[in-house]
Amino acid sequence: NAGVTQTPKFRILKIGQSMTLQCAQDMNHNYMYWYRQDPGMGLKLIYYSVGAGITDKGEVPNGYNVSRSTTEDFPLRLELAAPSQTSVYFCASVTSGGTDTQYFGPGTRLTVL
Amino acid sequence: QKEVEQNSGPLSVPEGAIASLNCTYSDRGSQSFFWYRQYSGKSPELIMSIYSNGDKEDGRFTAQLNKASQYVSLLIRDSQPSDSATYLCAVNHAGGTSYGKLTFGQGTILTVHP
Numbered sequence: 286n287a288g289v290t291q292t293p294k295f296r297i298l299k300i301g302q303s304m305t306l307q308c309a310q311d312m313n314h315n316y317m318y319w320y321r322q323d324p325g326m327g328l329k330l331i332y333y334s335v336g337a338g339i340t341d342k343g344e345v346p347n348g349y350n351v352s353r354s355t356t357e358d359f360p361l362r363l364e365l366a367a368p369s370q371t372s373v374y375f376c377a378s379v380t381s382g383g384t385d386t387q388y389f390g391p392g393t394r395l396t397v398l
Numbered sequence: 399q400k401e402v403e404q405n406s407g408p409l410s411v412p413e414g415a416i417a418s419l420n421c422t423y424s425d426r427g428s429q430s431f432f433w434y435r436q437y438s439g440k441s442p443e444l445i446m447s448i449y450s451n452g453d454k455e456d457g458r459f460t461a462q463l464n465k466a467s468q469y470v471s472l473l474i475r476d477s478q479p480s481d482s483a484t485y486l487c488a489v490n491h492a493g494g495t496s497y498g499k500l501t502f503g504q505g506t507i508l509t510v511h512p
Contacts, residue, residue, distance in 0.1 A: 316498050318499070325504075326504055327402075327502035327503050328486070328502045329502070341497075343499065375442070379498050387498070387500060391441050392441050
């Protein structure tokens with residue numbers, strides 16, 4: 286199993302550009318999450334999904350969109366990038382939403398200039 | 399708003415000492431508690447989970463949970479330089495609509511010096 290994979294690893298965007306961060310998992314997990322981590326801070330939840338076709342907002346959803354057309358993939362879309370979106374983005378997945386361990390991808394480091 | 403607070407760092411301990419990391423949470427309905435270790439430039443990795451009051455030991459790591467005081471801690475015995483990392487406390491407000499969402503503390507940087 287590859288676990289949770291994310292692409293790209295690094296990206297520099299100009300203000301106003303758009304991009305999609307890719308996340309995929311091969312563990313047949315139902316629940317998937319997108320977090321952002323600003324320097325010296327913990328992780329904040331952006332969006333989450335409990336299954337294909339079902340998504341909902343987390344703590345900091347503004348400026349982002351998600352979709353979940355398959356169990357495996359959970360892309361995060363940034364529209365009109367802003368410097369405030371400079372961060373490291375982590376995708377995570379878990380089998381169910383109770384006590385199971387969340388598995389994290391390697392992260393995408395995004396800089397908006 | 400559900401909050402998770404960790405003791406401010408950085409924490410520096412000598413090799414072989416016990417490192418003590420603390421975390422408090424605001425939501426009394428919280429049911430699952432996790433400690434993640436994050437090396438610089440890497441993703442968080444789970445090192446301990448605890449769900450009921452008391453202590454849970456795994457090798458050199460001991461997690462302690464006190465739900466009445468809304469407090470969870472992590473002890474690292476015989477600290478090694480390889481333990482130097484940021485430690486993140488995370489809380490799952492498990493329930494019908496929580497969907498496994500985690501709230502993270504801001505992290506505590508631990509440095510173990512030889």
